Amino acid sequence: MKRYLWTIGFGVALFGLTCLLPSFQNYQLATVAAYLCATAGLTVLTGQCGQLSLGHGALMATGAYTVALMQSAFENLPLSLVAGVLVTVLAGAVIGVAAARLRGPYLAGVTLAVAVVVPGIATMFHDVLGGDQGLTFYLAPPPFGYDFPFERWQAWIALTAALLTMLLLGNLAASRYGRAFRAVRDDEIAAQLSGIHVARTQVLAFVVSAAGAGLGGGVLAVLALSVSPGAFSLTLSLFLVMAIVVGGLGSLAGAVWGAFLLVALPDLTARVTEVVPLSPALAQRLEGNLPLAVFGITLVVVMLAAPGGIQGLISSALTAKRGR
Amino acid sequence: MDRIVFLTVDGLSRGAVYAAMALALVLIWRGARIVNFAQGAMAVAAAYAGHSVTAATGSFWLGFLAALAAGLALGWLVERLVMRHVGHDRPLNAVIVALGLVLLITAVLGIVYGNEFRPAPPAFDRTAGFAGLSPYDIFVFLSVAVTVGALAVLFTRTKAGLRLRASAFAPEVSRLLGVNVGGMLLLGWVLAAGVGALAGMLIIPTEFGLHPNAMDRSFVVAFTAAVVGGLDSPLGAVIGGLAVGLVLSFVGGYLGDQVTPLAIIVLLLAVLLIRPDGLFAARAARRI
């Protein structure tokens, strides 16, 4: 019950916030929300159930392309998003069934293969998926009239998706399924002995997290009003992993931190490079790559120095304070 | 007929490179129980270093040697600065750290060299001659054969090899017997990174050219090859590399190049689901 109240409270606050923010910030907020759907899903899989997936960028692509195709065909947003989630869940189930039989580096390798290979499918089915150019589509204007800012409308869509995801995943984590996830992560054999069907649990985690990725990808498509393979490269998959690790593996709050960082860090590096006078060529190279470098270093440093991530640091700070 | 010969030679030639990369993966896996997901990125970095040296000196071969040296140095750095300090409480830790390195290395290369493809001309002519072999194919086969042979001699015939194997199989006992296990781990990383750099130098000229992500696809193929052979088996890595090279060559030749990416996934999944230990894994030994 408390969780519903929190969600509603957060929702009201955030929707209020969108009325105060200028368009660009609303767009950024919407992007954070879109990423949050995916990072929250990945948190369930990796943090709670202990399976690493490097293929969630590809799952996001599945959701995004489905939404793009559905929008072009029916122009019904809720229907498109639901279809995006369903198709991704299907893809996730297929990978999940295989994944449930794989461990550690093997699972990482297979999902890496998915992440590397899937963007090429857009070229393979060039006629339907538009090849390297990708697809663009149309989104009906907000039902509140034409002077309602479009970015605010997008932010509302994205926030609704994210809040819904967080609520459902929060409930899941607290349920017996959540306990089964963590039991499997901590000790598969012990989990099996206590009557948990390990493979089934792992497939479930994969499916749930695929749903999050599909929704996130779909919303991301709705924000850009287009999809292209370049947006869902291996790098995106690695970003998602970075986000949940840095945020703090295993806690949904960590997923929020991660999603926030995914938007904030590139923005920050862009500002820094704007201040420093650079040749246009170098500035261009820095623009795309500096955030990558920062993410990479962050990931390595966090793993070496604070494997609990941001949320881990916060929790230990809180307990230390309470202990005093 | 010509086509079959061509596809076979091309498959084996690529396969030889995959074999070298798979071997590098196996080297580190045996020593450290880590799959080095950064190996492709490290190889690209080494290739860029070679590219710079070639541009500065005008000598291809100086650049080639520089790339190998850069590979060795990078292996040293990565082990000493990063991998050595990774916690072992979860097997995922090392994978995640390697992925962080992938991001970092790719980004630094993008900043220094830009994200455009740079031409990477092959050292020798690639047009097929006698028996479908091009001079470049012969160069590839010789390089890989010499490397594999040298590693085999090192591991089975020398004291360093005995130390390397012992510390991989039984680190604690090896320390009790006076083996510097940390040093052996470092040596394994350095050797593997060197082999990886060689593989990069061999395969990049046969593809689109030099690019920060140039090895992404090859890495996945090499991982598949290593899994086919069994991550614990050096011989398996070599056979796995050749086999995967052949399969992909024929799939590409008869079903079209666009299909090869899917073929990689199918192959990888098939092997993992049917024979998770690889086709050549030395069984039993570990299990007592």
Added chain:
Amino acid sequence: MTAPLLEIQTITAGYGAAPVLHEITLSVPPRTIVAVLGANGAGKTTLLRTVSGLLRPTSGAVRLAEEDLARVPVEHRVRRGMAHVPEGRGVVAELTVDENLRLGGLFRTDRRDARRALAEVYTLFEPLARRRGHAGHQLSGGERQMLAIGRALVGRPRLLLLDEPSLGLAPRVTAQLMGLLARLRDDTGLAVLLVEQNVRSALSVADRGVVMSLGRVVREADAALLRDDDALRHAYLGF
């Protein structure tokens, strides 16, 4: 009395927060076999691991021939003449018998003598010579034990740390092993710290015995005295 070769001085050590060993003090003179006895979990293995450096003591000192070993890493201790045959799986299963034995002499600079030591081990342990090329995992339990001990001897140690060498050996083979230890002691001046569950055979060759219980030394005496101390046997050794 000769100066001790190994001196363990009030060491406290363990794996986590709670120590397993509490202020243990004990010494091994050259040309002496000291048997360490005690029930399961008494801390015998932990003691040997602390001596060979696999485990760092939280306090106290380990000295070999009057040198403090605190700053000597594990892999250098063998060069100072200390050989530790660990409990159970000392043999590298993937390497052949010959490779295992050579491994034991790799650290030595006197290569000629290392080869001679290798040959001696082969004459000492006949079955090993017949299985030179077999992998470690193909050996029987007894052969493995011989291999592990033989490998330690290739290094020509001054001090041998043995952790339950009789485990899984037939009584006759155990007796032979104990005989060998006594011979090495008498012929080469080897000092042995011998951890054993098999109290009778350990005390049959040992010069002194140490009884451990719950991480402490509860009794230290000449082996002959311990052999005849019924009260002690009942209290700590359970027979």
